[in-house]
Every structure is written in C-alpha cells, then in structure tokens.
Amino acid sequence: MPASLEQLGYLVAAVLFILGLKRLNTPATARSGNRLSAVGMLLAIVITLFDRAILSYGVIAAGLLVGGAVGLWAARVVKMTSMPQMVALLNGLGGAASLLVGGAEFLRAELLGEQLPLETGISIALAIIIGAVTLSGSLVAWAKLQEVISGRPITFPGLQAVNATIFVVILALSAYQLATPEALLWPFYAAVTLSLLLGVLLVIPIGGADMPVVISLLNSYSGIAAAMTGFVIGNTVLIIAGALVGSSGIILSQIMCRAMNRSLTNVLFGAFGATTTSGGGRSAEGLTVRSISAEDAAVQLAYARLVIVVPGYGLAVAQAQQQVRELAELVEKRGGDVRYAIHPVAGRMPGHMNVLLAEANVPYDKLFDMEDINPEFERADVALVVGANDVVNPAARTDTSSPIYGMPILNADHARSVIVLKRGMSAGFAGIENDLFYNPRTSMLFGDAKKSLSTLISEVKAL
Ligand code: NAP
Numbered sequence: 001m002p003a004s005l006e007q008l009g010y011l012v013a014a015v016l017f018i019l020g021l022k023r024l025n026t027p028a029t030a031r032s033g034n035r036l037s038a039v040g041m042l043l044a045i046v047i048t049l050f051d052r053a054i055l056s057y058g059v060i061a062a063g064l065l066v067g068g069a070v071g072l073w074a075a076r077v078v079k080m081t082s083m084p085q086m087v088a089l090l091n092g093l094g095g096a097a098s099l100l101v102g103g104a105e106f107l108r109a110e111l112l113g114e115q116l117p118l119e120t121g122i123s124i125a126l127a128i129i130i131g132a133v134t135l136s137g138s139l140v141a142w143a144k145l146q147e148v149i150s151g152r153p154i155t156f157p158g159l160q161a162v163n164a165t166i167f168v169v170i171l172a173l174s175a176y177q178l179a180t181p182e183a184l185l186w187p188f189y190a191a192v193t194l195s196l197l198l199g200v201l202l203v204i205p206i207g208g209a210d211m212p213v214v215i216s217l218l219n220s221y222s223g224i225a226a227a228m229t230g231f232v233i234g235n236t237v238l239i240i241a242g243a244l245v246g247s248s249g250i251i252l253s254q255i256m257c258r259a260m261n262r263s264l265t266n267v268l269f270g271a272f273g274a275t276t277t278s279g280g281g282r283s284a285e286g287l288t289v290r291s292i293s294a295e296d297a298a299v300q301l302a303y304a305r306l307v308i309v310v311p312g313y314g315l316a317v318a319q320a321q322q323q324v325r326e327l328a329e330l331v332e333k334r335g336g337d338v339r340y341a342i343h344p345v346a347g348r349m350p351g352h353m354n355v356l357l358a359e360a361n362v363p364y365d366k367l368f369d370m371e372d373i374n375p376e377f378e379r380a381d382v383a384l385v386v387g388a389n390d391v392v393n394p395a396a397r398t399d400t401s402s403p404i405y406g407m408p409i410l411n412a413d414h415a416r417s418v419i420v421l422k423r424g425m426s427a428g429f430a431g432i433e434n435d436l437f438y439n440p441r442t443s444m445l446f447g448d449a450k451k452s453l454s455t456l457i458s459e460v461k462a463l
Contacts, residue, residue, distance in 0.1 A: 016040030095134025220249025314387015389428030
C-alpha cells in the first residue's frame with residue numbers, strides 16, 4: 001500500500017476515535033460512539049495488515065482468533081459487577097503489549113549490533129518502563145478487586161522513599177544503557193524487573209474508596225506506553241490512539257479525584273494509602289434503626305410527587321435495574337415525578353449506574369448528575385436509596401475523621417423521607433458506618449434489592 005494512502009487511512013481511523021470519544025460524553029450517543037471507535041480500530045488493523053514488515057500472516061491470524069475468542073467470551077460471560085477487574089486486566093494487557101514490543105525492538109537492535117537513534121532509545125525505554133509498571137500494577141489492582149489479596153491498604157514506613165529510589169535507579173539504568181555503545185543486557189533486565197516491582201509497590205498501598213482513581217490512572221499509563229510503542233515502531237495511529245487513551249485516562253482520573261476529594265498530585269505521588277484507614281468513621285452503638293414494611297413504603301411512593309432514586313453498588317449486585325424502572329413507571333402513572341441521582345463513583349466503575357439503567361431502558365433524561373440533582377432533594381417526598389451506601393453518607397460532609405471526609409455526596413438526607421433498600425447493616429466499599437441509616441427520617445426496607453422492589457411493585461399495583 002502506498003505510504004500516503006496508509007497515512008490517510010490512519011488519519012481517518014484517528015478522526016473516528018476522536019468522534020467516538022466525543023460521543024461517549026452522554027449516554028444517548030454512547031453506543032454510536034463505541035461503534036465509531038470500533039470501526040476506526042478495524043480500519044487501523046486492516047491498514048496495519050498491509051505493512052511490509054509483516055513476516056507471517058499465520059501467526060497474526062492465530063493471535064486474532066485466540067484474542068477475539070477470549071474477548072467475545074469475556075464480553076458475554078463477565079458480570080457487570082466484575083467489570084472493574086476486567087478493565088484492570090485489559091489495562092495490564094495493554095501494558096504487557098508495550099513492554100513486549102519495546103523489549104523485542106531493543107533486543108533485536110542489541111543482538112544485531114544496531115545503534116539506535118537516541119529518540120528511539122528513549123521511546124523504547126519509556127515503553128518498557130511504563131508498560132511494566134502498568135502490567136504489574138494492574139495485576140495487583142485485579143487481585144485486590146477479585147479479593148485474591150486483601151483490598152485493604154498494604155503499606156510500610158518509608159514506602160514512598162523506596163518507590164522514589166527504585167524510580168531513580170530505573171532511570172539511571174536506562175540512561176546507562178542508552179549511553180553504552182556495546183550490547184549490554186543486564187541493565188535492560190534489571191530495569192524491567194525493577195519497573196515490575198515499582199508497579200506492585202505503587203498499587204499495594206491503595207485501598208478502599210481510592211480504587212476508581214487507580215483503575216483510570218493505570219488506563220492512562222497503558223495509553224502512554226502504547227503511544228511510546230507507536231514512536232518505537234513508527235506507527236502513527238498507535239501514537240494517536242495511545243495519546244487519546246493516555247489523556248482521556250488522566251482526565252477521567254481527575255474527574256474521579258474531584259468526585260472523591262483527592263488531588264491528582266496526591267495521586268501521582270502515590271499517597272493513596274495515607275487517608276484510607278481500616279474501618280474509620282464512628283461507631284453506631286446506641287443508635288436506633290427504623291425498619292419499614294413494603295406496604296408502608298409502597299404507600300409513600302405511590303402518593304409522592306417527587307421521588308429521587310439513588311442507585312448504588314447493591315443495585316448492580318441484585319441486578320434489579322428492570323424492577324427499579326418498573327416501579328418508577330408505576331409511580332409516574334400515578335402522577336409522580338421520578339428522577340435518578342447519579343453519583344460519579346456509585347458502583348464499582350465510572351459510569352456503572354448509567355450502564356445498568358441504560359440496560360433497563362430508563363430514559364436518559366431521567367438521569368441527573370450529582371450537581372444538578374442535589375438541590376432537588378429538599379423538595380423530594382421520598383429519596384429511594386437502592387443499594388447505595390458511601391455515596392449518601394453524610395459523614396463525608398461533617399466527620400473530619402472519616403476516610404471519605406470531603407467526598408461530595410448525594411444529599412439524600414435532605415429529602416422529606418428516605419427509604420433505604422439493602423440486605424442488612426453491612427458497610428459499603430469504604431467500610432464505614434453511615435449516619436443516614438440512623439436518621440429519624442430514614443426507614444430501612446431490608447432484603448435483596450430485586451426482591452424488595454418486586455414486592456414494592458405488587459404493593460403499589462394493589463393500591
Ligand atoms: P457501597 O458504598 O459499596 O454500598 C453498597 C451497599 O449495597 C452495601 O452497603 C450493601 O449492603 C448493599 N448491597 C449489596 N448487595 C445488595 C443487594 N443484593 N441488595 C440490596 N443491597 C445490597 O456502594 P455505593 O454507595 O454505590 O458507593 C460506591 C463505593 O465504591 C464508593 O466508596 C466508591 O468510592 C467505591 N468505588 C467506586 C468505583 C467507581 O468507579 N464507581 C470503583 C471502585 C470503588 P448490605 O450488604 O447490607 O446489603
């Protein structure tokens with residue numbers, strides 16, 4: 001294929017990525033955005049298959065078949081609640097790919113005695129370092145989320161100093177490697193090993209409520225590593241796609257940080273573990289909880305003028321999205337207005353609640369971002385909290401000792417009445433008590449959210 005046609009094709013693919021990303025902005029256009037980006041990726045792959053440097057189409061076809069089959073299987077089988085682990089693994093694979101391509105290019109040049117230009121050497125070093133950090137860091141994030149290892153912060157005194165030292169040593173080894181003309185393999189292997197270790201040490205101290213930031217940050221790292229790989233093998237579309245993933249990951253990390261009241265600088269310098277304590281918050285001894293029957297809850301909902309539904313992780317666990325929509329429709333038929341309050345970190349991944357509710361065909365215009373819905377709680381007759389906990393915990397506003405202090409929350413406690421659907425009094429992700437459950441305006445409807453919602457549906461219908 002002529003080089004100009006190749007570059008034109010890559011340009012079209014890049015434009016499709018950008019348009020696709022733009023359309024991911026709102027749930028209404030997200031599906032078509034995803035399709036556009038997928039078409040862009042297909043175009044990029046097809047053009048790359050015309051590359052003159054390809055040695056064996058057989059190996060590529062085998063890779064496509066195996067990778068495609070695993071991807072298809074994962075997309076169909078992996079539950080929504082396990083999506084964050086899946087994203088962590090995919091980030092790790094992105095890092096591994098950059099590490100392998102960078103490493104292969106380095107070894108090829110070393111073994112052939114080829115002197116690489118300085119800029120290529122630097123790109124290779126960065127692809128290897130960032131790729132290795134992303135790989136091991138993502139595997140630790142996966143293990144934490146999958147509960148293979150403890151989700152609590154694992155840390156020791158001086159960890160930040162150790163990380164800084166390892167980082168400096170990696171840079172020194174890479175610089176030595178680049179400056180030495182003869183073929184030396186030990187600095188390469190040492191830098192890879194130390195980078196893998198750094199990835200582990202950067203993620204193990206992170207626990208509790210900071211996990212979303214880690215995932216999007218690792219996503220960003222995988223993009224930066226891919227962009228570096230693009231420079232190494234001279235592939236324009238890889239540079240652009242990597243830069244897009246890198247920058248959108250950073251932007252998402254920043255949005256997440258704001259939603260969880262962490263500064264990005266704090267995140268970048270690895271102070272994740274510092275504010276996440278085991279448990280934390282206050283104890284609920286001596287406080288009383290009021291439970292409510294489904295009949296009474298149904299009466300409140302049926303006669304409410306404004307109901308604000310606050311979905312949380314429990315909604316995903318119970319897979320109760322269809323039931324919540326059905327109940328909302330019943331309330332609306334009786335003249336009530338039902339809105340959904342979406343907290344940016346509700347659930348276990350960015351956009352978790354949007355995806356769940358979209359799956360149940362909840363109209364997009366019923367979904368409200370935190371800033372828009374918070375002033376509405378005051379005039380809501382009922383805030384219906386479905387499997388949410390941390391995102392409605394008032395301790396974030398008032399308790400300076402709480403690990404989630406400062407995190408913006410949904411003002412469910414400002415509603416005239418709050419009905420909470422959860423199975424028991426277990427804590428949420430941050431592992432802390434929630435004052436909202438002891439508020440005199442709050443009633444608890446205990447049970448699995450799907451079952452409770454189904455009962456509520458029957459009760460409202462019977463009224
Ligand atoms: P949450 O604080 O984790 O609380 C979820 C609640 O759902 C639990 O207290 C649990 O109580 C209840 N629950 C579980 N299964 C249920 C079921 N089948 N039926 C009814 N209730 C059920 O959830 P959240 O309010 O959505 O807050 C999200 C938390 O996750 C935040 O701390 C956030 O920082 C963190 N996080 C978010 C992301 C992200 O990107 N969105 C990623 C990682 C972590 P019971 O066991 O008593 O029922």
